[in-house]
Amino acid sequence: MVTGPITSLTNSRIKAVVKLRKRRQRDATGTFIVEGYRELLRLIESGSSPQTLFVSHELFIGSNEPELVARCRNAGSEIIEVAADPFRKASYRDRPEGLLAIVDQFDTSLEQIPLEADPLVLVVESIEKPGNLGTMLRTAEAAGLSGVIVADPTTDPFNPNVVRASIGTLFAVPLAITDSSTAIAHLRTAGVNIVATTPDTPLPHHQADLTGPTAIVIGSEQYGLSTDWLEGADTKVMIPMPGSVDSLNAAMAAGIVVFEAVRQRF
Amino acid sequence: MVTGPITSLTNSRIKAVVKLRKRRQRDATGTFIVEGYRELLRLIESGSSPQTLFVSHELFIGSNEPELVARCRNAGSEIIEVAADPFRKASYRDRPEGLLAIVDQFDTSLEQIPLEADPLVLVVESIEKPGNLGTMLRTAEAAGLSGVIVADPTTDPFNPNVVRASIGTLFAVPLAITDSSTAIAHLRTAGVNIVATTPDTPLPHHQADLTGPTAIVIGSEQYGLSTDWLEGADTKVMIPMPGSVDSLNAAMAAGIVVFEAVRQRF
Numbered sequence: 001m002v003t004g005p006i007t008s009l010t011n012s013r014i015k016a017v018v019k020l021r022k023r024r025q026r027d028a029t030g031t032f033i034v035e036g037y038r039e040l041l042r043l044i045e046s047g048s049s050p051q052t053l054f055v056s057h058e059l060f061i062g063s064n065e066p067e068l069v070a071r072c073r074n075a076g077s078e079i080i081e082v083a084a085d086p087f088r089k090a091s092y093r094d095r096p097e098g099l100l101a102i103v104d105q106f107d108t109s110l111e112q113i114p115l116e117a118d119p120l121v122l123v124v125e126s127i128e129k130p131g132n133l134g135t136m137l138r139t140a141e142a143a144g145l146s147g148v149i150v151a152d153p154t155t156d157p158f159n160p161n162v163v164r165a166s167i168g169t170l171f172a173v174p175l176a177i178t179d180s181s182t183a184i185a186h187l188r189t190a191g192v193n194i195v196a197t198t199p200d201t202p203l204p205h206h207q208a209d210l211t212g213p214t215a216i217v218i219g220s221e222q223y224g225l226s227t228d229w230l231e232g233a234d235t236k237v238m239i240p241m242p243g244s245v246d247s248l249n250a251a252m253a254a255g256i257v258v259f260e261a262v263r264q265r266f
Numbered sequence: 267m268v269t270g271p272i273t274s275l276t277n278s279r280i281k282a283v284v285k286l287r288k289r290r291q292r293d294a295t296g297t298f299i300v301e302g303y304r305e306l307l308r309l310i311e312s313g314s315s316p317q318t319l320f321v322s323h324e325l326f327i328g329s330n331e332p333e334l335v336a337r338c339r340n341a342g343s344e345i346i347e348v349a350a351d352p353f354r355k356a357s358y359r360d361r362p363e364g365l366l367a368i369v370d371q372f373d374t375s376l377e378q379i380p381l382e383a384d385p386l387v388l389v390v391e392s393i394e395k396p397g398n399l400g401t402m403l404r405t406a407e408a409a410g411l412s413g414v415i416v417a418d419p420t421t422d423p424f425n426p427n428v429v430r431a432s433i434g435t436l437f438a439v440p441l442a443i444t445d446s447s448t449a450i451a452h453l454r455t456a457g458v459n460i461v462a463t464t465p466d467t468p469l470p471h472h473q474a475d476l477t478g479p480t481a482i483v484i485g486s487e488q489y490g491l492s493t494d495w496l497e498g499a500d501t502k503v504m505i506p507m508p509g510s511v512d513s514l515n516a517a518m519a520a521g522i523v524v525f526e527a528v529r530q531r532f
Contacts, residue, residue, distance in 0.1 A: 144508025242410025252521045259522045263472045
């Protein structure tokens, strides 16, 4: 189905997109915004497709966009042509690429994460910054993790800044959202070794065995891990750091411990 | 010396701050903007001090700001009181903290980086995103690196977004800016093992010896390393990745290899 083109800045469909920047509106509609070629390509490659795809040909920067639009159309997405100015209003980016979709939120229950055959899971507790969560999802995808558990999130993973920072890996990595006590019980029942990262422990991360079923747990930027995780952990590890602990960003700390586990499993 | 308070949005001193967002103006004046408590604290602790410190008490969010202002005053900084509105205009942040300084650019010659006693140096070539360069500086500080060489930069390290992303570690880590061929010659002369990271090589980074004098070289986000570095390297390493190579952010790749070197030196 093709509608449009939209030429008015006050078009109701454009306004509806802008509203989805608010979490309340995302929760109420069960949808979120996915913008950009790379992000939408990963969505399609995950076997999903947008509800609605807003397209502004004038803003295309590459030559592959029409093919992606065709794939969405074939998958049943509503395609809406939009003039450059209203598209810029709907866009969340400084330099819009002419592709922006409304997508159904997906299932983020713990069952999404496969826990067979020595799984390697990243757990992030109460992460605050969308950019950090997005970066962690990218790192999880690169490391081929079994999945990412977002425990007690203060930023929701459907935030447009998470989607952007994740460059769409949000659609490639199994993702669960839950509270910490449920996550701990779930991992324990599955026999997964819970490895909490904290500066307040003597064991270097590289001296811990990260080869069996393992969940690496990273705390919030500001407060680190809660006592739930520190007391629920089987192992506590720290990253040896010749410089200042507070210099290491939470996403970087996650990447360093995750890739140490990848090294041990090499 | 105390001037002000500034109450007008069109005050010439405020306009001069805003102009420093442009690289041309930073280069012409040899100065740059440093904003925020953490950033200015690291500046002071590096033994430096601002030319000028703009202060807006109404915007302070903590209780330690007056002490930092006093330290700048004692170090000879010009202190200028600013009302909240003109301060917000000068500020580069969404939530200004009431502290913003104009600081002299510092010496970024290669001689700034000590190359004695098994140095560990990070080289970043043609990095494009200020946020990535800032994150790399944080990681370099955490890892206690000998220094960071920024080769053929497309973003200048005095960009306000670098200062912000670095949370002031810009002032704690020895930093050099130069072209690639000069950097390669300098490292060779000093007997430093040049380790280039690239996906197109079979040797995993953790199987290379990173314990002697070592420079870890990371390429640009978009193009990776130039042939200058690939041909000038003593060793080429790749990060083994079960997932997609293009998911790993350049700053994350730098952190993973740098902390593998820290592990080997533990």
